Amino acid sequence: MGGRHEPSATGGWMAFDLALNLQLLFTGTGIGAIYALVALGTVMIYRATNVVNFAQGEFAMVGAYCMVITTHGLGWPYGLGILASLAMMALFGVVFNLGVYYPLRHRSFLPVIISTIGASILLTNGMLAGYGPEPQTLPSALGFDGIEIGEVFLDSQYMLIIGVTILLVVAQYFFFEHTLIGKKLQATSQDKEMASLLGIPVSRMIMLTFIYSAVLGGIAGILVAPILFVSVGMGSQIALKAFAASIIGGFGDVTGAIVGGLMLGIIETFGAAYISVPYKDAFAFLVLFAFLLVRPYGIFGEKVSQKA
Amino acid sequence: MIARLGLAALAILSLLLALGVGLNPYELNILVQAATYAIAVLGLVIVLGLTGQISLAQAGFFGLGAYGVALGTTIYHLPFLVSLVAGMVIAALMGAALGASTLRLGGHYLAMVTISFQQILTLVLTNWISVTRGPDGIRDIPRPILFGVSFAESGRYLAFCLVLLYLAIYAIWRLKQTRLGLGMQAVRDNELAAEVVGVNTYVTKVIAFILSAALGGLGGGLFAGGFGFISPDQFSFAESVVFMTMALLGGVQSPFGAALGTFILILMPEWLRFLKVFYLAIYGLAVILIVRFMPNGIWGYVEGLRRRQAPAPIGPVEPLELLSSRDVKGGTLLEVQDLAKHFGGLKAVDGVDLSIERGTCQALIGPNGSGKTTLLNVLSGIYKPTRGAIRYKGENVAGMSPHMLAARGVGRTFQNIRLFGSLTALENVVIGALRPGHDVPGGMAGVRARALAALDFVGMLDQAELIVSGLPYGYQRRIEIARALAGNPGLLLLDEPGAGLNLTEKQGLVELLRRLKGHGMTIFLIDHDMNLVEQVAECITVLNFGRKIAEGTPREVLRHPEVRKAYLGEETDADAA
Numbered sequence: 101m102g103g104r105h106e107p108s109a110t111g112g113w114m115a116f117d118l119a120l121n122l123q124l125l126f127t128g129t130g131i132g133a134i135y136a137l138v139a140l141g142t143v144m145i146y147r148a149t150n151v152v153n154f155a156q157g158e159f160a161m162v163g164a165y166c167m168v169i170t171t172h173g174l175g176w177p178y179g180l181g182i183l184a185s186l187a188m189m190a191l192f193g194v195v196f197n198l199g200v201y202y203p204l205r206h207r208s209f210l211p212v213i214i215s216t217i218g219a220s221i222l223l224t225n226g227m228l229a230g231y232g233p234e235p236q237t238l239p240s241a242l243g244f245d246g247i248e249i250g251e252v253f254l255d256s257q258y259m260l261i262i263g264v265t266i267l268l269v270v271a272q273y274f275f276f277e278h279t280l281i282g283k284k285l286q287a288t289s290q291d292k293e294m295a296s297l298l299g300i301p302v303s304r305m306i307m308l309t310f311i312y313s314a315v316l317g318g319i320a321g322i323l324v325a326p327i328l329f330v331s332v333g334m335g336s337q338i339a340l341k342a343f344a345a346s347i348i349g350g351f352g353d354v355t356g357a358i359v360g361g362l363m364l365g366i367i368e369t370f371g372a373a374y375i376s377v378p379y380k381d382a383f384a385f386l387v388l389f390a391f392l393l394v395r396p397y398g399i400f401g402e403k404v405s406q407k408a
Numbered sequence: 409m410i411a412r413l414g415l416a417a418l419a420i421l422s423l424l425l426a427l428g429v430g431l432n433p434y435e436l437n438i439l440v441q442a443a444t445y446a447i448a449v450l451g452l453v454i455v456l457g458l459t460g461q462i463s464l465a466q467a468g469f470f471g472l473g474a475y476g477v478a479l480g481t482t483i484y485h486l487p488f489l490v491s492l493v494a495g496m497v498i499a500a501l502m503g504a505a506l507g508a509s510t511l512r513l514g515g516h517y518l519a520m521v522t523i524s525f526q527q528i529l530t531l532v533l534t535n536w537i538s539v540t541r542g543p544d545g546i547r548d549i550p551r552p553i554l555f556g557v558s559f560a561e562s563g564r565y566l567a568f569c570l571v572l573l574y575l576a577i578y579a580i581w582r583l584k585q586t587r588l589g590l591g592m593q594a595v596r597d598n599e600l601a602a603e604v605v606g607v608n609t610y611v612t613k614v615i616a617f618i619l620s621a622a623l624g625g626l627g628g629g630l631f632a633g634g635f636g637f638i639s640p641d642q643f644s645f646a647e648s649v650v651f652m653t654m655a656l657l658g659g660v661q662s663p664f665g666a667a668l669g670t671f672i673l674i675l676m677p678e679w680l681r682f683l684k685v686f687y688l689a690i691y692g693l694a695v696i697l698i699v700r701f702m703p704n705g706i707w708g709y710v711e712g713l714r715r716r717q718a719p720a721p722i723g724p725v726e727p728l729e730l731l732s733s734r735d736v737k738g739g740t741l742l743e744v745q746d747l748a749k750h751f752g753g754l755k756a757v758d759g760v761d762l763s764i765e766r767g768t769c770q771a772l773i774g775p776n777g778s779g780k781t782t783l784l785n786v787l788s789g790i791y792k793p794t795r796g797a798i799r800y801k802g803e804n805v806a807g808m809s810p811h812m813l814a815a816r817g818v819g820r821t822f823q824n825i826r827l828f829g830s831l832t833a834l835e836n837v838v839i840g841a842l843r844p845g846h847d848v849p850g851g852m853a854g855v856r857a858r859a860l861a862a863l864d865f866v867g868m869l870d871q872a873e874l875i876v877s878g879l880p881y882g883y884q885r886r887i888e889i890a891r892a893l894a895g896n897p898g899l900l901l902l903d904e905p906g907a908g909l910n911l912t913e914k915q916g917l918v919e920l921l922r923r924l925k926g927h928g929m930t931i932f933l934i935d936h937d938m939n940l941v942e943q944v945a946e947c948i949t950v951l952n953f954g955r956k957i958a959e960g961t962p963r964e965v966l967r968h969p970e971v972r973k974a975y976l977g978e979e980t981d982a983d984a985a
Contacts, residue, residue: 199696200696204700209516210460211699211703214462214652214656214695214699215696217464217649217652218653218692218694219696221646221689221691221695222691222692223692224692225687225688225691225692226689226692228688228689229686229689340523340527344520351516351517378531378534379535381527382527382531382532385524385527385528386528388521388524389509389524392509392510392513392521393509396512
C-alpha cells in the first residue's frame with residue numbers, strides 16, 4: 101500500500117505543512133458534511149421505524165438526477181431546478197414509504213432491511229437503464245470559484261455545503277424542540293404504541309419522516325453533484341460511509357450522525373493524502389471496525405441492556 | 409418419503425445427464441456456474457435461514473475461495489484440492505474473525521460490517537497487485553485431476569460440482585435436526601429463550617458464520633476451476649446481493665429451496681436476454697416483491713402445502729422422569745445474599761437475601777415495578793448483578809450468562825411467553841431436552857422420547873407436531889413449561905405462569921405445579937394471583953421498591969403490616985403514630 105501521493109512537493113513526510121493541512125481540513129469537512137446530511141436522513145428514518153434504510157444513498161443519487169433532468173434536460177434555471185427537484189424528492193419519499201416500508205411495517209427488521217437493499221438495486225440500475233453509465237456534470241451553484249486565504253483555497257461549493265449543513269442542523273433542532281409537529285415526531289420515534297394512544301397519527305408521522313429524509317438526501321445529492329459528478333453509483337459509496345458515520349457517532353443519535361460524518365470526511369481526506377489514494381474508501385470502514393471492537397455504541401451512544 | 413426418493417432420483421439423473429448428454433460448452437458453463445453459486449447460497453441458508461443473522465459478504469467469501477484456487481494452482485503450483493481447501497480455510501478464518509468481533513452486536517451492525525468487509529476486500533483484490541494480479545485478474549486456472557481421473561472435460565467437472573452440491577444440501581438438511589442446527593433455529597426465533605435453555609448463542613452464531621463462509625469459499629473455488637478466469641469485479645457487493653436474492657427467492661430456510669432459487673436466477677437471464685439493461689433493476693424489484701409476497705420463498709410455499717397433511721399419530725410415551733435421587737434430599741438449593749441490580753440511579757433490586765430449600769415451592773410477590781422480574785432475570789443470568797452473591801448448589805453463579813446457568817440446571821419460563829415460534833411444539837421441547845449438562849441416553853431418539861414425555865406431562869402430546877406460533881395462549885404456556893422440564897432442571901423459575909390464563913386453565917396450572925412438587929421439583933415462581941400462590945407455595949417472599957419487606961407462610965405474609973401497606977396503601981401503626 102501507500103506512498104503514492106506525496107503530501108507536499110518539497111516537504112516530504114516529516115515537514116509539517118500548515119497550509120496543506122488546513123486545506124485538507126477544509127476539504128474533509130466539506131465531504132464530511134455530505135456524509136453527515138445523508139447520515140442524518142438515515143438516523144431520522146431509523147428513529148421513526150427502527151429500521152435502517154439501505155437506500156438512503158440512492159436518495160442523494162435520485163436528487164442529483166432530478167437536478168440534471170430539470171436543468172439540463174428541461175433547461176430550467178438553477179433555482180427553479182432546485183425547487184422542482186426537492187418537490188420531486190418529497191414525492192419520492194412518499195412513494196418509497198408506500199412501496200418499500202409500509203407493507204412490511206409489522207414484520208421484523210430483517211425483511212425491511214432486505215427490502216430497502218432491493219430498492220437500492222432497483223433505483224441504481226433503473227437509473228442506469230434510463231440514463232446510461234456516463235457520469236453527468238452539474239455546475240457549481242455559486243457564481244465564483246472560491247476565495248484564497250493565504251495558501252489555502254476555499255472552494256465555493258465546499259463553502260456552500262458547509263453553510264447549508266449548518267443551516268439545516270440548526271433548523272432541524274428548532275423544528276424538533278420548538279414545534280408541535282416536531283414533538284409529535286419525537287414521540288413517535290420513542291414509543292409508537294404510546295404515541296398512537298395519545299392520538300398522534302403514527303403512520304402519517306412516519307410518512308413525514310420519509311419525506312423529510314428524502315428531501316435531505318436530495319439536498320445532499322444536489323450539493324455534492326458539482327464535486328463528484330452525477331453517476332448511478334454515487335449513492336452507494338456515500339450511503340455506506342454515512343451509515344458508518346452514524347454508527348461511529350452512536351447509532352440513532354442525531355448529534356452523533358453529524359459528528360461522525362464530519363469525522364469520517366476529515367479522516368478519509370487526510371488518509372488519502374498521507375497514506376494511500378487507492379485505499380481512500382477503506383479508511384471509513386477501518387475506523388468503523390475499530391469502533392465496533394472498542395466502543396460499539398459509538399461516541400454519543402449509551403450502552404443498553406437487553407430486556408426480558 | 410416419496411418426495412425424498414424423488415429428489416434422490418433427480419440428483420442421480422442430473423449426474424448421468426451431465427456425464428452423458430452432449431450439452432454444448434456454453435450450456436455446461438451456465439450449469440457449472442449455477443452449481444457453484446448454489447453452494448455459496450447454501451452458506452446463506454445456514455447463517456440467514458437457520459440462524460437469522462444477515463450477511464452481505466457472501467460474494468467476498470466466494471472470492472476468497474476463488475482466489476485460493478486461482479493463486480494456489482497457477483502461481484504456487486499446488487494441487488487443485490489443496491488450493492480448494494486452503495481457500496475454504498482462509499474464507500472460514502475471515503468469517504470467524506468477522507463473526508467473533510461483531511456477532512455480539514447483531515442486526516444492523518452485522519449488515520454494515522459485512523458490507524464494509526466486502527468493500528475492503530474488493531479494494532484489496534483490485535489494488536494489491538503483487539499478490540492478486542490486480543484488476544486484470546488471473547487466467548488459465550486448471551481443473552483438477554483426482555485419483556488419476558481428469559475433470560478437465562466440462563461434463564465431468566459439472567458432475568463433480570453437482571456431487572459436492574448434493575452433499576452440501578444433504579448435510580444442511582440433516583443439520584436442521586442436530587443439536588447445533590436446532591440451536592441455530594432457536595437463536596433465530598428467540599435469542600433470549602435460546603440462551604435460557606442452554607444454547608451458547610454467541611458461539612452458535614460464530615459457528616454459523618464460519619460454516620457459511622467455508623461454503624462460500626468452496627463454491628468460489630469450484631467457480632474458479634469452472635471458468636478458468638477470475639477478476640475482482642466478479643466478487644463485488646452487487647454479487648453478494650445476488651446471492652441473497654437467490655436464497656430469498658428459493659426459500660432461505662431450506663437447502664433445497666436455496667439451490668432451486670439459484671438455478672432459477674442463473675438460468676432465467678438466459679431466457680430473459682431481451683431485458684438487457686433492465687435485468688439488474690428487475691432483480692431489485694424482485695427482492696422487494698419476494699420479501700412482501702413470498703416471505704419464505706418458493707420452497708416455503710411448497711412446504712406450506714405439505715404441512716397441511718395430518719401428522720402421524722404418536723404411540724404411547726414413557727412417563728417423564730424428573731430429578732436424580734441426589735437432588736431430592738433436603739437442604740438449601742439456592743442462596744442469595746445482598747443481591748442488587750441497579751440501572752443507573754434506579755435500584756430495581758436493592759440488597760435482597762433469599763434462600764430456597766430443595767423440594768419446596770417458594771413464591772415471590774410484590775406490586776408492579778417492585779423488582780420481581782428483575783430479580784428473576786438476575787437469578788437466570790440475563791442481568792449481571794450490581795453486587796451480591798448467588799450460590800446454587802454451593803457454587804457462586806453470580807454474573808454467569810444464562811446458558812451457563814442452564815447448564816447447571818436452572819430452568820425458567822417467561823412472563824410474555826418466549827417459544828421458538830416457527831418450530832413445532834416437539835422441536836421446542838427437544839431443544840429444552842438438549843440442554844448442556846443434561847445427558848439423555850439413546851442419542852437423538854432418546855432426546856425425542858424425553859421431549860414427548862415432557863409434552864405428555866403437561867398434557868400437550870397431541871400438539872407435538874404443530875407449529876407453536878399458531879397455538880392458543882394457554883397451550884403455549886404449557887409447552888414453555890414442558891421445554892424447561894425436558895431439560896430436567898434442578899430449579900424451576902416461573903415468571904407469572906398464571907398471567908393471561910382463564911379460571912379453568914389456572915386450575916390446571918395449579919394441578920400441574922402440585923404434580924411437579926410431588927416429584928420433588930424445587931420451584932420459585934412470581935405471580936400476582938394470591939389464590940394461585942396460596943394453593944402451591946409453602947413460603948412467600950414479598951418485594952417492594954427492590955427490597956424484601958416480608959417473608960413467611962402465606963398466612964403470615966398476608967397479615968404483615970408492610971405488605972398490607974404496599975398492596976392496599978394502609979398506613980402502618982408506626983406511620984400513624
